Amino acid sequence: MADERNTTAVDALRAAYGAFTAVLADLGERESWQPTGCTGWAVRDLVFHCLADAQRGLVALHTPAPGPADRDAVTYWQGWQPGTAGAANGRRWARVSASMFLDFGRLRELYAQTAAAAVHAAAAADPGGLVATQGHTLTAADLVRTLAIEATVHHLDLVTDLPGAAGPSAAGLATTRTSLDGLLGRPVPVEWTDAHYARAATGRTPLTPAERRLLGPDADRFPLFG
Incomplete structure (x- = not known):
């Protein structure tokens, strides 16, 4: 288990995006149709969703906000819950949009280029500077942490049906645990x-009865976000 306290937000994003990109490098057209841990999404659908998130991060890092910040790397996730109409619409949008890439290699390369650009922008940003995304204001460092968490959780989804594929980065997982x-x-x-x-x-992953006992009343709060 990595110590997230010694990992900067940029380090976490670089590791998370790098690990995700490395898995994609070994995938071809056939693997792009494998199912993932996201209901209804094949690998190519998930990759498109993650591409869109990296693009959002790239835009946000160049969108200064006057402040004050109303979200951080923890509270940002409070608005994301499974089973909502917005979540369902997002799944459909990703499927339709990903289908427009007739060659998975093009989508894979676009993700790699966009992820690298987002990391470069994150490294150049003032960590304490305020940026805007999805109707909220965060520090650049908190935004970058949320991007690393998104990539890390979806990396777990990506490798669900890809035997032998490497898992997420230790830095990304540690940042996720902290939030x-x-x-x-x-x-x-x-x-x-x-x-x-x-x-x-x-x-x-559903909670077992033993895990529910250990969590106590907090068990009913799971999932914490989705």
């Missing part, structure tokens, strides 16, 4: 790996 503990309000009282914690806290 999940922030949402929970305390360090999670279950001895989960970072990867299992991320799956359980985002509704990808």
Whole structure:
């Protein structure tokens, strides 16, 4: 388990995007149709969604905001819950948009280029500078952490049906754990790996009866976001 306290936001994003890009480098057209951990999405649909998120981050890092900040790397996730109309619409939009790439290689390359550009922009940004995204204002560092978390959680989705594919980066997983503990309000009282914690806290893995007992009343708050 990595120590997120010693990892900068940019380090976490570079590691998260780098790990995701490395998995894509080994995937061809056939693998792009494999299912993922996201209901209804094949690999190519998920990659398009992650491309859109990297693009959003790139735009946000060049969109200064007057402030004050109304979200951070923890509270940003409070507005993202599974089972909403917005989530369903997003799934459909990604499927339709990804289908326009007749060659998966083009989508894979566009993701790699955009992710690299987002990391470059993150490294050049003032960590304390305020930026705007999705109707909220965050510091650049907090925005970058949310991008790393998004990529890390979706990396877990990406490799669900890709035997032998490497998992997310340790830095991305550690950053994810920190924000999940922030949402929970305390360090999670279950001895989960970072990867299992991320799956359980985002509704990808159901809680067992034993885990519910250890979590106590907090069990009913899961998923913390999704």
